[in-house]
Amino acid sequence: MSQWLNKVIDDAKGVDDFLAPMRQQAISKLQTQGWPHPRSEEWRFTPLSSLKERVVALSPVNATYDIPQIDGLGAIDIIFADGVMLTDLNELSLPVGLSVYSIANAPSDAQAKITALFGNVKPTRHIFGLVNDALCQQGIYVEVDENCIIDTPLRIVNIATKDCDAHTRALVNLGKNSQLKVIEHGSGSTSSFTTAFAEYVIGQEAELEHYRFAFFTGAAKQVGGSHFSLQNSAKLNSTFVSYGSELSRLDVDIIHAGEHAFAKMKAIYLLAEGELFDLHSTIEHAMPNGTTQENARGIIGDRARAVFSGRIHIHRDAQKTLAELNNRNLLLSRRAIINTKPELEIYADDVQCAHGATVAEIEEKALYYLLSRGIKRSKALVMLNFGFIQELVNAVNDEHIRTWLLPLLSERFANMEVK
Amino acid sequence: MLKINNLHASVEEKVILKGLNLEIKPGEVHAIMGPNGAGKSTLGYVLSGRDGYEVQDGNVHFNDQDLFDMEIEERASNGLFLAFQYPVEIAGVSNMEFMKESVNATREQRGEEPLSATEFLKTAKEACKQVQLPLDFLKRGVNEGFSGGEKKRNEIMQMILLKPSLCILDESDSGLDVDALQVVANGVNSQRDPERSFIIITHYQRLLDYIKPDYVHILADGKIVKTGDASLALKVEKEGYAFLGKEYEGVSA
Numbered sequence: 001m002s003q004w005l006n007k008v009i010d011d012a013k014g015v016d017d018f019l020a021p022m023r024q025q026a027i028s029k030l031q032t033q034g035w036p037h038p039r040s041e042e043w044r045f046t047p048l049s050s051l052k053e054r055v056v057a058l059s060p061v062n063a064t065y066d067i068p069q070i071d072g073l074g075a076i077d078i079i080f081a082d083g084v085m086l087t088d089l090n091e092l093s094l095p096v097g098l099s100v101y102s103i104a105n106a107p108s109d110a111q112a113k114i115t116a117l118f119g120n121v122k123p124t125r126h127i128f129g130l131v132n133d134a135l136c137q138q139g140i141y142v143e144v145d146e147n148c149i150i151d152t153p154l155r156i157v158n159i160a161t162k163d164c165d166a167h168t169r170a171l172v173n174l175g176k177n178s179q180l181k182v183i184e185h186g187s188g189s190t191s192s193f194t195t196a197f198a199e200y201v202i203g204q205e206a207e208l209e210h211y212r213f214a215f216f217t218g219a220a221k222q223v224g225g226s227h228f229s230l231q232n233s234a235k236l237n238s239t240f241v242s243y244g245s246e247l248s249r250l251d252v253d254i255i256h257a258g259e260h261a262f263a264k265m266k267a268i269y270l271l272a273e274g275e276l277f278d279l280h281s282t283i284e285h286a287m288p289n290g291t292t293q294e295n296a297r298g299i300i301g302d303r304a305r306a307v308f309s310g311r312i313h314i315h316r317d318a319q320k321t322l323a324e325l326n327n328r329n330l331l332l333s334r335r336a337i338i339n340t341k342p343e344l345e346i347y348a349d350d351v352q353c354a355h356g357a358t359v360a361e362i363e364e365k366a367l368y369y370l371l372s373r374g375i376k377r378s379k380a381l382v383m384l385n386f387g388f389i390q391e392l393v394n395a396v397n398d399e400h401i402r403t404w405l406l407p408l409l410s411e412r413f414a415n416m417e418v419k
Numbered sequence: 420m421l422k423i424n425n426l427h428a429s430v431e432e433k434v435i436l437k438g439l440n441l442e443i444k445p446g447e448v449h450a451i452m453g454p455n456g457a458g459k460s461t462l463g464y465v466l467s468g469r470d471g472y473e474v475q476d477g478n479v480h481f482n483d484q485d486l487f488d489m490e491i492e493e494r495a496s497n498g499l500f501l502a503f504q505y506p507v508e509i510a511g512v513s514n515m516e517f518m519k520e521s522v523n524a525t526r527e528q529r530g531e532e533p534l535s536a537t538e539f540l541k542t543a544k545e546a547c548k549q550v551q552l553p554l555d556f557l558k559r560g561v562n563e564g565f566s567g568g569e570k571k572r573n574e575i576m577q578m579i580l581l582k583p584s585l586c587i588l589d590e591s592d593s594g595l596d597v598d599a600l601q602v603v604a605n606g607v608n609s610q611r612d613p614e615r616s617f618i619i620i621t622h623y624q625r626l627l628d629y630i631k632p633d634y635v636h637i638l639a640d641g642k643i644v645k646t647g648d649a650s651l652a653l654k655v656e657k658e659g660y661a662f663l664g665k666e667y668e669g670v671s672a
Contacts, residue, residue, distance in 0.1 A: 364470065369507040372467050373521035373577065374495035387511045
């Protein structure tokens, strides 16, 4: 067992709210499962040793926080700082058809909805998902009414500034034929540990445009997940962008629970120094006529390591599924590592599937050619190697996010050293 | 302009240049000929700063600056240009974007404003016509799918656009038919200027029919062993390198 997990379980036993029965289940699972074995498939390339014996110092909440901004986005911001919700939901003016409740003080009718959705989409295989189940006292429940198109994006900001643990949760329920844009925006660089999990139910013919930015660096550890359940003809367009830190892991589950659902998922990761980022995605095609397009691309510099595990599971009934999964990586140094594993598991006989993974290195001759024409090294590297990342950014739907993201990523890339 | 003094250089621990001396004044055209393996291309790479080419001894001054204190891109933006023997194909970067970036990097170095996309397009179109390449070559990936001759003309187009003070042409004539050879030679001649110098590395005399050199040097075994005027190239063409001594007997030009 781990000192840190023992503390988690002790703390969780003291949490008494309307989610207690579910928290109790999570605690039992944690007690039975224990700490993951270092060679378990889930954590094979992602060492958890920095977390195992972690001791958390209690630190007071800051008076002021620097909230990351996305110019022009005009989103409704729900802000969590070091695991505590700073936003007063009563002060928000929400568009008609959109409701947001706090888990910490939900009225009884919302409690019933939260209980119904909690843990419904997120699989229970994940130890940190269970930790979050047991400890997330702060979080939100979001509901979009049937037939409502919400134009204003909703941004859930998670910033870690202290040496503390933070566990937050988001539950989002899109009614039939509704539309919503959600941005999960996380960042931190101090010696914090954040678990942030989000569960989405996308109703029949509803559309979710989703973004998750995991800009945790340095000693800021984070483990989180975004999990989606798609009903009949639901649409999901999701973009993940991540840096790496001492420990950074995201799990994505997309479940085609209804027929004719469409899911597009993009992931971008740029890792420098000794950073680690681990992305596990699982696409479950449980019903027929579903489509999934998954594209993950990363650049790994210096001594950094990326782990990509992408699984598409096509159940026996999921006939006429179209599924594509592609993972491309560029290594900037001899010491950079990528462990990539695209997986297809198909039990239906009438499906179209493709998957692939590639790894490339900087081409010395091409770089020399550009330099010999006076182009600065940083610019030349961007021209030669950033293109395949830029391609994904250019495909981002939201204009403001695209405009904000491109210079951010190209600057990070330009500062990554090639060795 | 350029002063090479006792230059020794190696590639993968093999010594190639063994005490090369050469001085080039503004406006001069120097041809360098020599048998295979003499170090002609190595000289171009060492001057431009390619990784893996190590200078062991000697020094080079370019416009009174120590060349070896400068990065590859600094040498280029300060006016040193190498036309490659084998230009590199780069898919995914357009010829246009590539040349605009390089022209603007040079302009920045000279303290000039960068050219706008429209201004650059106009200049690029003219240069493209001058080397007789179709305009759609500007939109294609850098050298991507170009024939040997098209690649060489693309190099000359870059030279015209960048307006360097020292142009090193590494076998820009190899693999060209007579028409293409004339296009390359005309491109070079159009750029001749009292302030601009050329080093023309070649195996054959025929390019020198079109570009009149002020000096012809024979590079053999890492050193310049003979210097003369244009007639030296004709002599090589006729007699091979036998006159250099026993070890070069039978080596044809």
